[in-house]
Amino acid sequence: MNLRERWKVGGFQAAAYDYAVQNPYLSRLGARLLWNYDITHLRQNIAAQDPSALTLDIPCGGGVAFGDNPRHVGVDLSWTMLTRARRKTSTLLQADVYALPFPTDTFDACVTYNGLHCLTDPPAAIAEMARVLRPGGTLRGTTIVRGTSRDRVIRHMQRRGLFGPSGTADDVRTWLTSAGLTSIELTRSGAMTGFTARK
Template structure:
């Protein structure tokens, strides 16, 4: 995660690619063997969030998920470790008139919130950047209310030689940290205290959806 705290070039290249859908779709196909349209359609559904729903977006990056939010959206907290990403997210929110978004710099393994503060948590393209994704997921579960929903995706190992080679490259430069398999991701979610887990992958991108179990982690 320290790489993202200080790396300007990586952050800027990633943000430019992911926020320009044609480039993001090309990159997804070339690097990860995936059809990125699913990711963008997931983001497009965010505008249907119920009024008053409390949403945590972690890591928010440069505000990719803001693309379809309504200007009056309230209760939305966007968190990232990178000061540069947060500056880009702040500017993106300003351009879209999203004045109700709260932007915070913090570490996902120690979220600065009380238990059960959020109705929904979003985590897109972040888990593979964390040194300890299991702890990150446990923190996301902690700050969700019972039956609160987590939705996101992550890069995973084991989908093919080309994709695994790119993962090794990204780990070598410090952009990725702990990259698990789909089996690891399923286990991390369950051990964090999530149930009703739905998990599938397209190429090296795994999509997950789960609810915080009423009793929390075992």
């Protein structure tokens, strides 16, 4: 089973991941042990979202980033994740990040938390997210990167078919630049890099 199919139909691993991320104690402990990451950074990144912006959230997972924005659109390839996200909102769609079913220049913002490292082609995914952002729109997210003390854990996740090729923090900057995004800001915490960029 390829990586895309594993995340699309892998119910147990998707549900286990979402349960851990949604649980404040488990998410804090897991982030620290696995990635040497202070998950407070993720919570702050999510809190910084504009609550009135038309926002695309991909992959939305179980809805960790939803909040109170009625214009927050959750998209994921995994039916398991979308089913879990329905507890928080009904504005959901199953779709592929490489072929989003939205016109160019649709969204005020796009968020992608903890998902790029699970994709087979992160640069293509970022380019597609940038396509559906309106001019002046913001792309915000986090991803696990290589080039830290956690590369062994990343290789293990890749062997298990849970992670794609991943990249370094420098690669993330290159992917954002290649997608035509500017005003790029990267924030490192352990093996996680947070990023913000503007179209």
